[in-house]
Amino acid sequence: MTDRRAVRHRAPSGGLSPQVPRSVVVVGGGIAGLTAATGLAERGVAVTVVESCDVLGGRVAAWTDELADGSTVSMSRGFHAFFRQYYNLRALLRRADPDLRRLTPVEDYPLIDAEGRRDTFRGLPSAPPWNALLFALRSPTFRVTDLLRLNARAAAPLAAVSVPRTYELLDQVDAQAFLERINFPPAARHLAFEVFSRSFFAPPSDMSAAELATMFHLYFLGSSEGLVFDVPDSAYDTALWEPLRDYLVRLGVRFRTGTPVERVDRDGSRWVVDDLVADGVVLAPDVAGLQAIVRDSPGLDDADWRSRVLGLRTAPPFLVHRLWLDRPVASGRPAFLATGGLGPLDNVSVLDRYEREAASWPGSVVELHAYAAADEEPVVRTQLVDRLHQLYPETASARIVGSLSQWRQDCPLFGVGDFARRPRVRTPFDGLVLAGDGIRIDLPVALMERAAATGWHAANCLLARWGLAGHELTTVPVRGRFAPLRALASLGG
Structure with a gap:
């Protein structure tokens, strides 16, 4: 911390x-x-x-499984990012790993959209609001003129989060409508906000705007822990x-x-x-x-x-599809890549970049995620592999030695109006x-x-x-850091 x-x-x-x-x-x-x-x-x-x-x-379980050829492998329900501001989770993990040596940093997680536009978190300052501002200004989907077009009063709740007040203001609005209300650029909306909102296993149209604002506070404007995260090394x-x-x-x-x-x-x-x-x-x-x-x-x-x-x-179903390939992906591929506008694919993980069990595989172990899946599992599975071949062309000629999938629908939905109930x-x-x-x-x-x-x-x-005696909890600040924005948000939008 x-x-x-x-x-x-x-x-x-x-x-x-x-x-x-x-x-x-x-x-x-x-x-x-x-x-x-x-x-x-x-x-x-x-x-x-x-x-x-x-x-x-x-939902963060893992177990030993077997491929069709008899190979013994590790399988899980999918990728999870252990952010530095997850103080209470880290307090739990420190009970068995006091220095958190089993967590290893992922220095960057690029975002890419259907137009090939790419965002990155590498090199951003950790302190708000400069982290979010620089992220926006260097994004190919966000221009300086877009900042001038933003509805500042409507956007103020993003920088003035207070729980439960934020839910009283925004829980009856869906995240997509909220972003439209503040005049957030559509391309940036898909590449930035939608990537994060879908990590709640729901499309923005089904997700509470209050949850989106709280998420923005937790990861961007409420914390100076930075935007990178850790993952377990096995x-x-x-x-x-x-x-x-x-x-x-x-x-x-x-x-x-x-x-x-x-x-x-x-x-x-x-x-x-x-x-x-x-x-x-x-x-x-x-x-x-x-x-x-x-x-x-x-x-x-x-x-x-x-x-x-x-x-x-519960949120719509999601699919985790893990592939064991007979050759490595290209050396420059990141450990984790998030996507926007490339449905149903939401992200790609190259597990052999950081996980000990996957690193022992002679080729690459690649995991594909589809959150809030709209089609049946076999259809989504095929679409995910097609997207992988599109993004990482070298995988099209690789042989899939084995694959395992998890098709689940057990994540809570943070839907419009749900918080009070x-x-x-x-x-x-x-x-x-x-x-x-x-x-x-x-x-x-x-x-x-x-x-x-x-x-x-x-x-x-x-x-x-x-x-x-109980146990102390620690959180990011319980309200927005910037008094002028808090005052603006109190006026309504």
């Missing part, structure tokens, strides 16, 4: 171990669940993590989750993987999660898993809360809390960082009930 204006959010005070034994069942072994388990176990709470899949990590399981699991086991955490939870019940002052009895519960599965548990748990009978949980929506970490039920990237928390966080932040907060809520 290098940003001196990062905000530390105080943790509840209290003891470092319970006076009487306490136990919690954490449902879900993704980032949110593992974070909650860590926060609780470090205060002496007996924790059992129950995960429906055979591996930990949730597969997620070996770099992240196996070391963290070992750390948690040493704290006494028990794991049940490959075990779906069906329902949650009350037994007096305690909770029953299938056959497990505990003093508290953290529900941190994906949206569909959470909704299934709530539907089958009649004791969770608060009507308004149930409607909020059951009203959560989202369930919060706290619930109406004593001893039961929620966590996950689809759960509301009034902090400037997103994606993996939102999962980690809600996990720490969920642990803190339970710890405070038992008089135990």
